[in-house]
Amino acid sequence: MPASASSPITAPLGQLASVSAPAPLIDAVDLRRFLDRVPDPRGRKGRVYPFDALVCAVAAGVLSGAKSLAAIGEWITDAPTWALRALGFTLDPLTGQVPAPHPATIRRLLERLDGDAMDRAIGAFNRPSRSSAGEWTGAPGS
Numbered sequence: 001m002p003a004s005a006s007s008p009i010t011a012p013l014g015q016l017a018s019v020s021a022p023a024p025l026i027d028a029v030d031l032r033r034f035l036d037r038v039p040d041p042r043g044r045k046g047r048v049y050p051f052d053a054l055v056c057a058v059a060a061g062v063l064s065g066a067k068s069l070a071a072i073g074e075w076i077t078d079a080p081t082w083a084l085r086a087l088g089f090t091l092d093p094l095t096g097q098v099p100a101p102h103p104a105t106i107r108r109l110l111e112r113l114d115g116d117a118m119d120r121a122i123g124a125f126n127r128p129s130r131s132s133a134g135e136w137t138g139a140p141g142s
């Protein structure tokens with residue numbers, strides 16, 4: 001059964017809520033380095049937004065205090081253009097604007113995301129063994 005828009009965030013993303021993040025956007029962008037561990041569950045056709053941009057936007061919402069899918073969607077919808085660009089979203093060549101994904105796009109992605117892979121990526125991101133540059137210094141897959 002699909003999660004409702006007001007349902008609590010998934011457990012792996014809940015880990016991010018405990019991160020002391022003075023700069024949620026910077027930390028969310030930093031998460032991108034760990035997302036190669038997470039397979040993109042979307043089919044090749046119809047991909048409008050980059051996978052890492054979507055996941056980083058969700059992370060930025062969580063790091064900013066969003067506690068539900070509705071709140072995450074709201075954060076992304078309200079994000080300024082510069083923030084969406086920093087998260088990896090691209091300009092629409094026709095309008096010159098950065099379109100924000102619809103909250104349903106985020107919900108569908110999170111429903112199909114490999115929770116174990118996301119848990120490992122966020123765990124590596126949170127691990128104290130990250131260097132000051134944000135790179136994980138542990139062995140891959142651990």
